[in-house]
Amino acid sequence: MRTLFKKLTLPVFFLVSLSSSQLTHMAEMNAWAGSPPSPKNTKVAGDAERGRVVFNGKGVCYYCHGIDGKMDRRPQLAPDTATLIAQLNPPPVDLRNPKVLHLKTDKLRADAIRKGHTGTGMFPDTTMTDQELADTLAYLAHLRREGSPNGK
Known part of the structure; x- marks a missing residue:
């Protein structure tokens, strides 16, 4: 019993000292690590309006890129x-x-979303489903077509 107590003291102390957001992040990372890889070569049709919802919600893209881009x-x-x-x-x-957009294909854009964008502060989003990713890519295409006052 003493040996078990000694072995558990440090891990329990460590977990108690973490904030709830840190514990949530750890749980998400553990869930991600155990999840199966997304299927390859599966082309999913995207919907720009659903992508807008992901962009401004679950994907938290709007934190850095602004609401509705x-x-x-x-x-x-x-x-x-x-x-x-x-x-x-x-x-x-x-x-x-x-x-200013350097990634010229949806494959490169999808990799940047899933794995993070090298050389920038963009972090990976491993929580999007394949459908949500396809929808987000459709929304990004819509944003590029719509353009910006500074970009045209």
Whole structure:
């Protein structure tokens, strides 16, 4: 019994000292690590309106790229989150401005969403389903077609 107590003391102390958001993050990462890989070579048709919902919700893309992809419409965030986003170098790009978009194919864009965008502060989103990813890509295509005042 003493040996068991000694073995559990440090892990329990560690878990108790974590915040609820840190524990949630750990649980999500453990769930992700145990989940099967998404199927390859499966083409899923995307829907731009559903992608807009993912972009402005679950995908949290709007934190950095603005509500509906409008850089001047950033959400009100917790001060520490807003500070971190303001410090990103390079800063998040205007997804409506084709002049600043370096990823030219949906495959590259999907990889950036799933794995993070190398050389930027964009973190990976491993929680999107294949359908949500296809919908988000359809919405990004809509944003590029719509354009921005600074990009045309």
